[in-house]
Amino acid sequence: MTAQAIPASSPPTTRQGFRFTPSVMMWPALLYLILTTQAPFFLTIYYSFFQRNLQLPMASYPFVGLDNYIGLFKDPQNLSVIWNTLVLTGGVLIITLVLGGLLAMLLNRPFMGRALVRTILISSFLIMPVVTAVVWKNLLLNYDYGFFSWLIKALGGSPVAWLTVHPMATVITMVSWEWTPFAMLILLTGLQSLPDDQIEAARLDGANPWQEFRHIVLPHWTQALEVVILLETLNVLQVYGEIAISTAGGPGVASTNLPYYISQKLLVEGNIGVGSAAGVVAVILTNLLAVFMLRLINRNTQVGGH
């Protein structure tokens, strides 16, 4: 049936053979994308089924099936690595959204020197992660000559060895400091596209500031929030430099996240098999989280909006 229907509906100009449609022109680009993005990923999956250590001779790398994966999940330490990754990402998301949102609302009001304040607030986003870590570790958090120690001592308290006592909280603080400007910028853009008359109408109807925020601002922010949450989740899941420089994943594994763990397996140990398996787990986790986050934000903001 369909086989007969197609020639009838196809344009008469194309008689036979190769049809040069616009979609054909996309093939090279598509092929390029497949080669550059999917091939490495499939290779990673392939390697994850082998027991392979760079330091051992080529000849001896047996196929071990799912052993690398089973090993990953059997070790209770690795579960805490996954947990750390979630805590880090979640913590940074919450902090940057709250701080970024507040700053965005502040910057949405006209005041003297707003452009200058905005530039200053953005600057921490423009600093490279490794530089951030070096500055925080040595200038701010150092027990002996760090700024915070000086401040606490000046106020009469006793300093804290942040990186040892609160390693995860410190990393979350550092990463949040970097990403707050990003959240602020996107949320500010969202606010600026909110028509004034909507707010006015709400105020005329007697909405208090909370109701105004909950029913006008928040629903309007949906798209901006989605962008922030999605991009930040993807980026914060990959945090590496800050951890490598400041805590080296320690003490114990208190601040080891998945990327740092993978780099340990690959760079330090040369363990291709386990590193690849962890890489595949990280990809799956990232996708799951991204989908989950989007669903959550969609449901919450849209239900309340109408």
Added chain:
Amino acid sequence: MKRFALLSALLVGTAAQAATITIATVNNPDMVTMQKLTPEFTKKYPDIQVKWVVLPENELRQKVTLDVASGAGSFDVATVGAYEVPIWAKNGWLNPLTPMFAKDAAIAKAYNLNDIIPGVRGALTVGGNLYAVPFYAESSMTFYNKDLFKKAGITMPVQPTWQQVQGFAAKINDPKNGVYGICLRGLPGWGENMAFFTTMVNTFGGRWYDNNWQAQLNSPAWKTALNFYVDMMKKSGPPGATSNGFTENLTLMSQGKCGMWVDATVAAGLLSDASSSKIVNSVGFANAPVGPGTTRGNHWYWSWNLAIPKSTKQADAAFKFLTWATSKEYIALVAKTKGNWAAVPPGTRTSTYTNAAYKKAAGAFSSLVQNAINSADVTKATKDAVPYTGIQYVAIPEFQALGTQVGQYVAGALSGQTTVDQALTQAQDAANKVAKDGKYQK
């Protein structure tokens, strides 16, 4: 057509004339100097072109390992650590140098292999064949602050014991004024806290494995050593020591904040350098402390060496470079260029330590460094016999992983996250798993 012929003639011509070698090395200051001195090498061997790949340690290690393991042959000379040389030699990844020295009498005579410190040579020899030549070598020693010692009314012996060190540390410790009794590595990593802590375990009478590859990390010696380390660091060390590695401790020490520091001999030169150290006039040097278990294994041994991967097609040119860069002549060249004998690559040649100019420039520590390197024996570092070589590492491919993992447990105990017993139970399991998975245990 004519142009093509000309071009190919040109290409063939240059290929026949000049060999190009690619050298992979670490971005440590001594190697950067080597790179800068390339013109001197090409002056001597005008027919050899030199290309450099200079990277941080971890990246270099990964890149070179991948290259030699896959036989890609991108590097003609590779910079290889003392840990890797025996492993790679056994894997058949390196060209043995002994036959090359035998073949080239002129180079062999000028080079004088007997001048290389015996322990250093031994660490690079596998089955009677030399597989690499040392670029610089280091051991460990104790640094102390003479001013703080004088203030506390104590003196440091040339060979302190850990008990004495503990006592000194307690006397000097004055955290209210930002002065700590002792600074030691706490940052996790096989080359960070475990390099130091393994020497402590050794001299407390412990070892990683017994002769049957049964892990010994829950033995009394490990327990005593870890308790001692954690206890001393909690009482008289800087807070937050789990984030202190070599660099951080160097800063603390050179700012006059530590009474003592036990670490790599390379720090001796840095602490004596007025441009980076505030304690140039008060820094003192002593041997690394010995523990209650044995006098062995308190010094560690590390070297960066030049080797020729099996995959190279330019073995002869590579051999010329490697014998040039580790020669007596090169060491003198560095001294001349830098105008300072204390800045030469240390720890490789006896002649450096008998050189009057070197003795004068590095007199305060040169004999201690030489002694530390001479007494570091990678084959006899523990009280009881072991099936592995290495002092602050176990020379098996899996050790980078194991050492780093155990380093995390040790840091966990130091920060108080776990108890010493918990840390050692975890460490013992990890070490036994490695021995079983690697089929070392029979």
